[in-house]
Amino acid sequence: MIQSINISKKYGQAEVLNIESLDIPKGQSFGLVGNNGAGKTTYFNILLDLIRPTTGEIINNNVVVNKSEDWKTFTGSFIDESFLIDYLTPEEYFYFIGELRGMNTADIDTFLQQFDEFFNSEIIGKKKYLRDLSKGNQKKAGIVAALIGNPEVVILDEPFANLDPTTQIRLKQIIKELTENREITVLISSHDLTHVTEVCERIVVLEKGEIVKDIKTSAETLKELESHFAV
């Protein structure tokens, strides 16, 4: 589904990302792990054509992301709060994204119903602008917005950060359901090793921009990762 070929990103002399090859098959739940500055967000930004790679290219479902914009129709993403339009209410934001993806307000209302539990009645009908919501609630809105319009690829950067324990558990459930039918490819980055090992079937460890581990998740993975990061 997603092929990265010879991707590198340099700022002056400093190389922040260098991935020779990375293939993510359709329907995989893929986890990206690494310390601050390892290149996780840079990779996602290149995948979303928000920054240009110094070399190489990423192919998302046969679309070279910096050559054509066709990938946008089947890719949903949430990177950080700067992806929210902060002067809208959550509902308006969902309708806005929905309209961009060809869904009317009624479609969106039905779509949102399945997230009632996830929202924990803190998002809908609160008469608050997104900028006035707490960090955690902003994140909830952003994550759900990334799922609007039946995307085939979902990209979430640090989805567990700032969420309360209940919501973390519900989010894990949602991600598992997404990849259940092997139709949707989910890419997640996280600092929390427990969460990624729980939801991702494959985990890639980035260090200073390079892939140092590529693991198929098993019972030992968490231990392996913990010992890797313990210095």
Next chain:
Amino acid sequence: MILRFLKLEWKQFFRSSYWQKSMALNMLMGFFAIYFLVSFLALGFGIIPILKEFSPDVDPLQKLNSLLIFWFLGDLIFRYLMQKLPMMNIKPLLILPIKKTILVHYVLGKSVVSFFNFLPLFAFIPISIMLLREDYSTIGVLGWLAAMISLTLFNNFINFLINKNNIAFTSIAFILITLITIQYFGVYDITPFFGHLFDSLIKTPLLAIVPLVLAISTYFLNFKDLKNKVYLDDAISKKIKEANTVDLSWADKLGDVSIFIKNDIRLIWRNKRTKTVFFMSFLFLFYGLLFFTQDTYNNMPTFLVFVCIFITGGFTLNYGQFIPAWDSSHYKMLMSQNIRYRKFLESKWVLMVVMTIILYFLSIPYIYFGVDKFLIITAGAIFNIGFNSLFLLYAGSFNRKRIDLNKSGFSNMQGTSATQFLIIIPIMGIPTILFFIFSKLIGFNAGVIAIAITGLIGILFKNYFMNLIEKKYLQDKYATIHAFDQK
């Protein structure tokens, strides 16, 4: 303790993002600041001689004193709109071992050292110097000056007491307007009453104690009020306004740009900075009143072209010059969505055109000043629609400065770069030059027609130009994303 606070203030001032701007912008801001100070100084030094000239038989100080009530009421209204107690500043200090009473004194004391209190000094001190030269008693003038400073501070603290209380504000505005009206129509002259109050200061300077006591007591009223409110859920909280969701489905009629139009309407209405731009564009409508009423300008039609562009172009110019920076905070999101850039740009265009048309209709009363003026306004409106809106969209692709929508709009230069200064040249220059050449060569009407035709060409070839603009935006996409990411 005070020394520590002062150090904090020092750092806050010099490290604020205010200074992290380009040299040119700082110089421009400095220029404005100096301009203000100089105008106040000029007012201070000039007012006594001026009053003397206008009414030679009245004591100039008495005349001035009788008008002071308007000054202080106006000052209060200005403060109400612009000045806020900087309570948020002490949030990081709350968890440190500092007594709350000290924090409150700090905040209140800090408010004394503000622009709003210094600016009047630049008028009052020169006035006092002039008064001394006019042989008023030294002690009397000092008493008067002390009273003025105390009343300024009294206003300062009164403002925080009524802070954001709309009833208090409306009553003050009401009083001011009533006073001006009855004064203007000569119903009753209230100025002598207040004049005498201030006059007595010169005779008995000791009376300056009264305003001083007023200032000090309002200080302590504030102190008492705030002391028990130093909590995150009280005085130190950001006010969260309830979202007002208005049904905008009528905009759906506009077709496939409607989604962005709806978003832009919300953008404009729900953010301080854009709201200011919106209201400013209606203020620009009155620009003509300043110039059409003066004979000097009426004989300079080329200059009037300049004025007429402003009359209908208030929105286009103010809003257009910062496209696409209005969307800078969520630009990344827009770029990762399935949107057609053309529609995004076109919605901005539609918005500018619709607003220009509305402003044009509102400018119809200018016919009163002569059909020739209205003809220039009409040509200016066509030029704004046909040329300026497209040109500003194009120029916008050079915008690389992020805009924080929640910052207040007054004298906010965020997002300003060389682009904003350069674009003035074609926007104002082209119609002025066109008019100058054609009106000199052929006649007034030819000049007007030349401006209108330039606008019409823009309208006719809109699609062609839009294609160019879209291409430019897409080309610059990464640079823009990167730039808008820099806070």
